[in-house]
Amino acid sequence: MYVPRPFQEPSPGILNAFIAAHPLGTLVVQNSQGPDAYHLPFHLDESGSLHAHVARGNPVWRNISGHENVLVIFHGPQGYISPEWYPSKHEDHRQVPTWNYQAVHARGRLVVHDDERYMRGLLARLTAEHEAGMQKPWQMSDAPEDYIDALLKAVVGIEIEVAELKGIMKLGQNESVEDRTGAATQLIARGEAAIGEAMLAAKKP
Known part of the structure; x- marks a missing residue:
């Protein structure tokens, strides 16, 4: 992944927190037919490994030998940025559309x-x-034991032993504070608060 310097996020702690906040990852693997992708919720453990499960009928666990390098992509908030939202555009017209994302x-x-x-x-x-945020958290013990036992036989676990973690936080860090604030305010007003607030919190590199 190409990451221009203003958008690099080198902190493992921040990257780990990002994964925890956006756990649905896209697992990309290479098989005999070419690249394939699977969308799975992941758990990140204390050692930095990713854990997920797939249906036993899913071919991904049979097609990977256990020694293949794979890629998991975690997406955060994103949104289109109009040049009209930059105050500087109305002064010199030197702005173009872009897309911000994490x-x-x-x-x-x-x-x-x-x-x-x-x-x-x-x-x-x-x-x-x-379930931690639920009023009455569901537990596996809430379901009949034989029902859970049958479901466990129908799934297979996978672990990604992470060797490299890389993040891109494209939040307008290359723009002036005034332009970034103008665009972020417009996004929030349009109901795209997550990406707008992330832009407001971003710091210059």
Whole structure:
């Protein structure tokens, strides 16, 4: 991924937090027919490895030997930027449209975990993470044991041993504070608060 210097985010802590906030990743693999992609919610553990699960019928876990390098892409907020939103455009007209966005790429080795103990632990962690904000968090124990046992047999776990983490935060850092604020304010007014607020919080490199 090409990342111009103003948009680079080198902090592992910030990149990890980004993944935790946007856990639905796109797993890109290479098979005999060419590149393929799978959309999966991931759990990032303390060691920096990514964990997910797929249906047993999904061919991805059979087509990867466990020694292949794969890519997982995590997308954040994004939005179109009109030149009309930049105050400087109305002075010298030296602005053009662009697109602001945030994304993190994780590269590493894919390992298959076809065992119930791994799957039970992974699903318990995923459930705890995403049910934490619920008024009455659901737990695996809420469902009949035989029902959960059957579902566990129908899925396979995968782990990405991350070797490289790279982020791009294209939030108008190359623009003046006035222009960035003008564009961000317009985005928020249009209901695109996530990308607008990210732009307001961005700092010059």
